[in-house]
Amino acid sequence: MSLKSIVRELKEMRDGIGSMSRRGGSGSDGRAAGHARSGSRHSWPSLWAEQQQPRHQHQGRWADLPPELLLDVIQRVESSEATWPARRQVVACAAVCRSWREVTKDVVKTLEECGRITFPISLKQPGPRELPVQCFVRRERATSTYLLYLGLSPSMNVENDKLLLAARKVRRATRTSFVISLVSDDFSRSSSTYVGKLKPNFLGTKFTIFDSQPPPDAVALPNNRPSKRQSKQVSPRLPLGNYNVATVTYELTVLRNRGPRRMQCTMHSIPAECIQEGGKAPTPTGTVQSLDEPVPTLPSTTKGKEVAVQFSSTSLSADLSGPVSGNEAPLVLKNKAPRWHEQLQCWCLNFRGRVTVASVKNFQLVASVDPSLNVPAAEQEKVILQFGKIGKDIFTMDYRYPLSAFQAFAICLTSFDTKPAC
Structure with a gap:
């Protein structure tokens, strides 16, 4: 399976997780999820919907990938998708499940180190030293x-x-x-x-x-x-x-x-x-x-x-x-x-x-x-x-x-x- 096919399936899984979360949420959490799915260019990809999952919920076949293979996949996605909107694929990797998110967190460097804005936390990090x-x-x-x-x-x-x-x-x-x-x-x-x-x-x-x-x-x-x-x-x-x-x-x-x-x-x-x-x-x-x-x-x-x-x-x-x-x-x-x-x-x-x-x-x-x-x-x-x-x-x-x-x-x-x- 090609790398693009993997990323495409990850996006579908992420959307599915968000849908399940929105159906099960209520009150302020449901309202937040609604704002996250507003216009694509006016919102960050939803990462908070995953928090509504039960701890032991089955997270799909991609959660069981060998660590070495998972690390290689995320490194390839991170290096190939350097600019937006293509960099949404990196955010999609972090939204698959807990294990994917931890590996993505380790692969993606801070804004000062890599010069790339990826997650919302990048907006609170110092910019790169050389090029603005x-x-x-x-x-x-x-x-x-x-x-x-x-x-x-x-x-x-x-x-x-x-x-x-x-x-x-x-x-x-x-x-x-x-x-x-x-x-x-x-x-x-x-x-x-x-x-x-x-x-x-x-x-x-x-x-x-x-x-x-x-x-x-x-x-x-x-x-x-x-x-x-x-x-x-x-x-x-x-x-x-x-x-x-x-x-x-x-x-x-x-x-x-x-x-x-x-x-x-x-x-x-x-x-x-x-x-x-x-x-x-x-x-x-x-x-x-x-x-x-x-x-x-x-x-x-x-x-x-x-x-x-x-x-x-x-x-x-x-x-x-x-x-x-x-x-x-x-x-x-x-x-x-x-x-x-x-x-x-x-x-x-x-x-x-x-x-x-x-x-x-x-x-x-x-x-x-x-x-x-x-x-x-x-x-x-x-x-x-x-x-x-x-x-x-x-x-x-x-x-x-x-x-x-x-x-x-x-x-x-x-x-x-x-x-x-x-």
Whole structure:
């Protein structure tokens, strides 16, 4: 039997498992499964449906493959399907059964190591060190929705565009906020697709990025407020909440025509030492929750009250690598200063062809490090995140180590919010 035939049969088995799970599920689990099967380009392949299987349910003939043969099959699929949408076959292998998922988890390397986005957990992992991950953002004004896709630019066949993350602007009486999800049609904070949120202050000069999961250092900041909502998340062994992982500030200006914006990002979950030679950024390594491990719950006291939860790095050692000490200085990013072009009469930055339209939203971020860290000048000049406009409601976003796709997307969303004082 050819490799393509094997993969095709695996997809049929995965769909069958998902169907059995949806028939047997109810309540919130059934609702999550429904969202997972929405439009192919607007959703990640369902990996959570498998969790509803009984422990001893018969998983088909492919579960009994010899380990050596199983490893060879998955390695061949992983190496041959390097780009989306073909890389869905790798995700299909992880959804067959427990044994297939464990082998797939070992074969698929982290985003930093292989430069390929495979599972939803890849969106929380640092990007590759050398070449950036190139994405584009599509803004839908009618629904105040922002869609992050993987790729150089929108393709002619929109079905081939891989949706990574989606965000929706929620307007309130005094301020707005952005809710970030894995899909484009469900932004509920109690959903299994909820990833995090972005919250600005009234003037639009300070933005706080909240993650639905604790940072790898497992230290809850004083203003973290874990929620009692429970869900199977990108790293679902940890309780769901809102954890402050980064702060983006814009310089306050009284006169708005005094040059380009100035911004600074403080990454609370990333130590400044990670950009040194041999440094390592915290990297979540889980794919999906194990079938035999329940989702933990947050303790609660009285109705309507929330309790802060303290975490230790030892409790996360099985799923997260590179724990960050609480006394390490966080990584600080600053926007690269543009230069004034006399002929064009505008401020310019070298985006290397990735940005074609002048906009106040365009920026490049570089590391702002203490001289005591002895970081080479070339490393300090390396662009970690760049964002810019290429057409009406179309923007490019390129990020690299040590930022993740989620962190980079949240930082870029700050450009879309109204800034009365900037």
